[in-house]
Every structure is written in C-alpha cells, then in structure tokens.
Amino acid sequence: MTIAVDMGVASGGGAAGLDLEELLATRLLVQGNSGSGKSHLLRRLLEQSAALVQQVVIDPEGDFVTLADKFGHLVVDAARTEAELTRIAGRVRQHRVSAVLNLEGLDVEQQMRCAAAFLGGLFDAERDHWYPALVVVDEAQLFAPAVAGEVSDEARKLSLGAMTNLMCRGRKRGLAGVIATQRLAKLAKNVAAEASNFLMGRTFLDIDMARAADLLGMERRQAEMFRDLARGHFVALGPALSRRPLPVVIGAVETQAQSSNPKLEPLPEVPQDVEALIFTATAEEMARPVRRAPKPVVTPTADLLAQLSRPREPEPQEAADAAPAMDDTEREARIDKVMHDVLEDPESGFRSVAVLYQDFLVRCRIQRIPGEPLALPAFRRRLAIGRAxxxxxxxxxxxxxxxxxxxxxxxxxxxxxxxxxxxxxxxxxxxxxxxxxxxxxxxxxxxxxxxxxxxxxxxxxxxxxxxxxxxxxxxxxxxxxxxxxxxxxxxxxxxxx
Incomplete structure (x- = not known):
C-alpha cells in the first residue's frame, strides 16, 4: 500500500504526492537559492508526515522549533557536550520521539561538531531501535562542504563522516536522509550522489543550473528554466515523486518559522528633536563601560633600523639547562601519571586518538617532562594498555x-x-x-x-x-x-x- 504525502499541486492541476515508504528507501535532495522556498518545502513535508513517521531535524537557524507547539516535537538545545548529544540521540531513537536539534547561536564549527555527535548517536543506535525515521538536514552544505573552509579539519571530517553515514549507510538502519542545500556545488558529491529523489528550485548560477539539469535528466538548453521558477515552485523527479521531471507548487503550511521574510513598512514620522535623540547619550548608555583600543605606538624608522642592525646577544647558558634533570625512572613515572590523568577524563573514551594525543603532549609540557615526546605509535600502545x-x-x-x-x-x-x-x-x-x-x-x-x-x-x-x-x-x-x-x-x- 502506498502512503502518499500531499506536497501541493502538480502541473495540470493534480495533487503532487510523495510516496513516504519509497522515500525511506531512496532519500531526497532539495536545492534552491536563498528565498526559493526550501524551508517551506521541508516544513510542508514534516507537517504532512508528522503522524506517520518519526522525524529528526538538524536545524542550524532555529526555524523548525515551532513544530513542537503543534506536533509535539522535542526541541534539543545543542548547548551540551558532544557525549551528551550522542546519548540523547540514542534515546530519541529508542523511544521513537520526533526531535529538532536547535543549533541556533553556535558558530559554524560548533554546529558541525554538535550535528556530527547527534547524527552519530542516531547511526550507532542498537539494532533493536532501528525504527524508520526521516532525518531532515537544512543547509546541508554547512555539514557536508565540498571544500575545506575556515573550520578545522577535524570538525569538517567529523561532520562530513556523519553526513556520509546518513546518506550512504543510513537506509539499513531505518534512517532516510532529506537534505536541503542552497547550491549543489557547495555540497560534497558523495553525499549528494546518494539521493534518488530531487526537488530543484530557483537557482541562477550556470554551474548549479547545469548540475540540476543533469540530475533531472534534462537537456542543457532546458536548464534556463530554473532561473524563472517562482518562490515555492520546484521540479520533482524520483521514484518517490515522479518518473519524469514534474513541476510542482508546494502547498500551504500550518506552522511558521521564527524568522520571516523582511517586509516593507512605512517609516515613522521624524521627531523634531532627532539630533538630540541621536547625538545625546542616555543615562543607561553612560553607565555602560566603554572599551577603547589603545592608541598604537609609532616607532620611528631610524629606531627600527638600529634594532635590526644591532648584533644578537648570545643566549645565557642557563637557558639550555632550564629543564630540571630527571632520570629515566622518574621520567617514566611522570609519563605514566600524565597517561593516567588523560584516561581519567570521563569523555576520553569517546574522543579520537589524535585529540587524546594532543592532550597528552600538552600535559607533558605542563609537567616539564624532558626528552623527546612519546611518539604516536607508542602512545597508541600505552593507551590500549591503560584502558584495560x-x-x-x-x-x-x-x-x-x-x-x-x-x-x-x-x-x-x-x-x-x-x-x-x-x-x-x-x-x-x-x-x-x-x-x-x-x-x-x-x-x-x-x-x-x-x-x-x-x-x-x-x-x-x-x-x-x-x-x-x-x-x-x-x-x-x-x-x-x-x-x-x-x-x-x-x-x-x-x-x-
């Protein structure tokens, strides 16, 4: 039996249905520029299927927390440790609770780490808890970027790995990825390639129009149509949507996002004392501390040249012997103590070896342990023995x-x-x-x-x-x-x- 979700109106006036059971097996990719109606589309899908399947939303902007009021979604504030988010995700799957992970207020790297931890908890759930669930990721290009950005390589690898697991291996665990992105060119190809259903909205760049046309099996000359799509208008293709490219108009929604599109409003009348309002500080403003950057000290060019031409003074002999003398027995005891401190951290079991190794090296420097630092293979060996x-x-x-x-x-x-x-x-x-x-x-x-x-x-x-x-x-x-x-x-x- 087909369980159809009403997404709106298709071309010709018929209903635009989405086969929910087929979607669980084939996943969905949504593309559209900012303002094309992606979030509206996702909200329509979530509202229409809320009573049919468990839903988990990765929400970077806090737009979907309003689902909690009408449909009972649990809002998970991401201001927690990564281990806490992983455990919460496991319990979400266990009890089949629809949830929204609210990442609003975090910087991009924190959002990537929190999303990776939460998706990892969903993915690593016990086999007995592999119930069907829609996992909706808005602004997916943030969590599966095609190229390295300003975030650390570790955060990018964690997030990209979690998104790859969701789209490539999530089907067997009951997880159906629904990802939305502003640009296909910004999304990692191995993540986008796993989707079999597509809803393509308005886009303007030639490379994005060409990729959208290729995914939909359209000729290149037809790619220009994506520039002319109105807000909320998409072209659908896939086993859960249509066997041929089908223009659809997304229907209305019952809930609204916290943020809304800016609308023009009449300007207020200009008060007569506008100069006093702008240039005169209030008592409350005067009470606030004012932080001013110190004035830069300008060094004359002649002084800089004199400093550069001055011969370098030899370093004192004591600096070479700053580290206290320590025999091998005491050094090994210090290293064992540092290793014990690293393992005593309750979160150490869930951190990568690379992170633990950096923590170990920092602690060794704090303890002033002389000699060459422990190599990574030797650290791995000690870590395995210490965990036993x-x-x-x-x-x-x-x-x-x-x-x-x-x-x-x-x-x-x-x-x-x-x-x-x-x-x-x-x-x-x-x-x-x-x-x-x-x-x-x-x-x-x-x-x-x-x-x-x-x-x-x-x-x-x-x-x-x-x-x-x-x-x-x-x-x-x-x-x-x-x-x-x-x-x-x-x-x-x-x-x-």
Missing part, C-alpha cells in the same frame, strides 16, 4: 606479558578490549558485560563491541562459550586461562556508579 586497567599484581606476571604479545597481532584501536578481557581471565574475574566492552572501545553501541569478540575468535585468539545459565565465558588457549562466567547484558559498573 590491569592490576599491578597481574601486570607483573608472565601471563600478562604473553597477553601483551598476543595483542600486537590486532589493530591498535581494538587492543584495549582484548587486554581488558585478558586481564579478567588472568586474575580470575568475570567476563565483562557488553556495556563495559563498549565503553572501553569508545562507542555507545554494545552490538559493535560484541562483534569484537567474534573478531578475536576468528583470529584464533579466544574461544567464547555460554554456560547453562546463559552467562558468557571467554577462554584464552595460548594463555591457558579463562574468565569466570559473566552476564553479557549486565550494566557497566562504571556507568552505574
């Missing part, structure tokens, strides 16, 4: 040294999970639950952490079995030890505390 939280008596044994040697067969990012299970087996502890393994691995998805045990077993490093009570036991044939039975579905002890 091995007890001192276990670390001193021969079995632990063999476990360390076995872990070197694995990639750096999974060694910590292997060592955490190994130290439980060596010490006779219970097999850690999936939630604990997920925290050590740095993910909120317990199913992803559970698959690591299958990966270790395929590498012939462990053997996993289940006892009669459904508890999990992990054996290490090369070490001759195994864990005590443990409940894989138990809560993480650290999170519970």
């Amino acid at each position: 939280k091995v007890a001192e008596e276990v670390a001193a044994g021969e079995e632990w040294q063999r476990a360390l040697a076995l872990s070197e067969r694995l990639p750096d990012d999974v060694q910590s999970v292997f060592l955490a299970v190994a130290q439980e087996a060596i010490s006779g502890g219970q097999c850690p639950p999936d939630a604990t393994l997920a925290r050590i691995y740095g993910t909120h998805s317990v199913s992803r952490a559970r698959r690591l045990l299958t990966y270790f077993e395929e590498r012939n490093l462990i053997v996993v079995r289940t006892d009669f009570h459904g508890r999990r036991v992990v054996a290490f044939p090369d070490l001759g030890v195994e864990t005590a039975p443990g409940d894989p579905d138990a809560a993480d002890a650290l999170s519970a505390a």
